[in-house]
Amino acid sequence: MLKVNNIEVIYSDVILVLRGISLEVKEDQIVAILGANGAGKTTTLKAISGLLNAEEGAVTRGSIEMDGRRIDKLSAETIVRELGIVQVLEGRRLFQHLTVEENLVIGATARGHRGTMIDQDLERVYHYFPPLKQLRKRVSGYLSGGEQQMLVIGRGLMSRPSLLLLDEPSLGLAPLLVQEIFRVINQINEESGIPILLVEQNARLALEVADYAYVMETGRVVLNGPSEQLTENEDIKEFYLGLTQLGERKSYRDVKHYKRRKRWLG
Amino acid sequence: MNWVLVPQAIITGILNGSVIGLIALGVVLIYKSSEIFNFSQGHLLMLGAFVTWWFAGASEDGNEIFNFPLGLAVLAAFLVALLIGFLIERIALRPMTGQPLLSIILMTLGLAQLIEGLVSIFFGIQPKSNFPAPIARTETFKIPFAFAFQGNIFIKKLLVIAFLVAVFGMILIVIFFKFSRVGLSMRATAEDHELARSIGINVPRIFGLSWAIAGIVATAGGVLLAMLTGASLSLSTVVLVAFPAILLGGLESLPGAIVGGIAVGLAQELVSTAKLIEIRNSSEIAPYVLLLIVLIIRPEGLFGQKRIERI
Numbered sequence A: 001m002l003k004v005n006n007i008e009v010i011y012s013d014v015i016l017v018l019r020g021i022s023l024e025v026k027e028d029q030i031v032a033i034l035g036a037n038g039a040g041k042t043t044t045l046k047a048i049s050g051l052l053n054a055e056e057g058a059v060t061r062g063s064i065e066m067d068g069r070r071i072d073k074l075s076a077e078t079i080v081r082e083l084g085i086v087q088v089l090e091g092r093r094l095f096q097h098l099t100v101e102e103n104l105v106i107g108a109t110a111r112g113h114r115g116t117m118i119d120q121d122l123e124r125v126y127h128y129f130p131p132l133k134q135l136r137k138r139v140s141g142y143l144s145g146g147e148q149q150m151l152v153i154g155r156g157l158m159s160r161p162s163l164l165l166l167d168e169p170s171l172g173l174a175p176l177l178v179q180e181i182f183r184v185i186n187q188i189n190e191e192s193g194i195p196i197l198l199v200e201q202n203a204r205l206a207l208e209v210a211d212y213a214y215v216m217e218t219g220r221v222v223l224n225g226p227s228e229q230l231t232e233n234e235d236i237k238e239f240y241l242g243l244t245q246l247g248e249r250k251s252y253r254d255v256k257h258y259k260r261r262k263r264w265l266g
Numbered sequence B: 001m002n003w004v005l006v007p008q009a010i011i012t013g014i015l016n017g018s019v020i021g022l023i024a025l026g027v028v029l030i031y032k033s034s035e036i037f038n039f040s041q042g043h044l045l046m047l048g049a050f051v052t053w054w055f056a057g058a059s060e061d062g063n064e065i066f067n068f069p070l071g072l073a074v075l076a077a078f079l080v081a082l083l084i085g086f087l088i089e090r091i092a093l094r095p096m097t098g099q100p101l102l103s104i105i106l107m108t109l110g111l112a113q114l115i116e117g118l119v120s121i122f123f124g125i126q127p128k129s130n131f132p133a134p135i136a137r138t139e140t141f142k143i144p145f146a147f148a149f150q151g152n153i154f155i156k157k158l159l160v161i162a163f164l165v166a167v168f169g170m171i172l173i174v175i176f177f178k179f180s181r182v183g184l185s186m187r188a189t190a191e192d193h194e195l196a197r198s199i200g201i202n203v204p205r206i207f208g209l210s211w212a213i214a215g216i217v218a219t220a221g222g223v224l225l226a227m228l229t230g231a232s233l234s235l236s237t238v239v240l241v242a243f244p245a246i247l248l249g250g251l252e253s254l255p256g257a258i259v260g261g262i263a264v265g266l267a268q269e270l271v272s273t274a275k276l277i278e279i280r281n282s283s284e285i286a287p288y289v290l291l292l293i294v295l296i297i298r299p300e301g302l303f304g305q306k307r308i309e310r311i
């Protein structure tokens, strides 16, 4: 359904950040994008959701298509309202002074939904994230990090997305909570059939829930494949899953790997 | 203090203050949604008064196009204000997207000059003392009150009407913000533009809307003032008392603007009851002195949003 064809993204007319990224999300899939800080993962999501246009960024080459329609020139508003592609921004961004329920409701009204549709969607969010129900009258800025993460994903769901873009949902959360969030992401995908494009640093969990994954490095895709295949990949094992078998490699490869590792972790 | 003058000052202060509060509200509306401090609010107000005056057919030079009764003239002026609000967003603000906030704020100063120029050209620079009012300006209530000067408090009936209209307008706006769908979008946009955009809110349209509503609020304030004093270019200077009211209330709080307005109205009237002539004559700076004191104690203003800081 979503096809990104060899796009190049430039910020402020001079800073080349994406150097030819291609990726695809098929119906019902969870697709993960892995990569170190600054690799261009967030930029990729923003190119898809149209948010780049607002911040001096532009797709200068290639194309992005949703169900065959070119979307790389559309405004963020059109992409959400007409195509249902919704990006949940990095860092648990919420409307701090609004209550939990207002934060959720606005996800629906901003897409033009009204009335009973909103009530149904609220129930769905409370079904996936039961703690939010008790908190619904609370000012959201005072929620804990985990509750906030539930809230922002919930807000994404309120738009009835046809594709959900999640940017680092595990950022800064305790390991148990991260597992819980990933369990729900998987559940959302399976029960509601919403395809998800997931940006993550936590490669182990991301590969567990994803059907397919891409690894990015300085604006390029350096590896891609079905998750099981990537999980078995030696480089991934070593750099992301921490399964290095020390002392087994010869010096040349070591040096090469060391360099790449530095770049990946850089 | 001249104690016998105080009861009268309190009543007049509150009534005046409500109108100041309404005017302050317009500035807060724009600030809340876009962080732009609109220095042209006073001029929008003055423009609104002139446009109403014009729709009411008060120019009396034989070429009036409209001859609306006051109510209809005000509605027509609201419509004009609405259009002007959207127009300002489209023509003046949108091209400045991405520019430093300061440039945009300075642009509103330029806008103020532009409005003043246009009003002078279209309506002339002479004050219009024949601004239509529902009742004569001189009509007053007399309320017996033992501690007041000569045992009575006098209240202009027009001022009471202005007070009721201002209060009604403020309640309407607060309800709109708290409970309507669009109000919710406006509050959300005020907090985080990028986030608002990411969920599908048309942020420029929300800006346009907040300017449109601010324009209507300004027009309402302009009409209330013009009923009391007539329409003139100098109406715009009322913002000099509205600005301290805004800062006093806390810049982004709607109830704050209202309370700030009343506090400023009271301060002005109470100072003018002083026995010392030097103090009595300083009622213009009284709001600023009050502002200074409040800001020392509460830098965010009386109702300013505390930044939520956790994580």
Ligand SMILES: Nc1ncnc2c1ncn2[C@@H]1O[C@H](COP(=O)(O)OP(=O)(O)OP(=O)(O)O)[C@@H](O)[C@H]1O
Pocket (backbone or CB within 6 Å): A011, A012, A015, A017, A035, A036, A037, A038, A039, A040, A041, A042, A043, A044, A055, A056, A057, A090
């Ligand atoms: N608005 C901008 N203007 C200029 N450069 C930018 C802008 N936004 C991002 N960049 C640059 O683009 C590169 C990629 O940034 P991006 O946020 O996409 O990385 P990321 O993979 O999401 O990293 P992280 O894991 O830290 O979130 C970085 O070098 C960053 O400095």
Ligand SMILES: [Mg+2]
Pocket (backbone or CB within 6 Å): A041, A042, A043, A090, A167
């Ligand atoms: Mg990122």
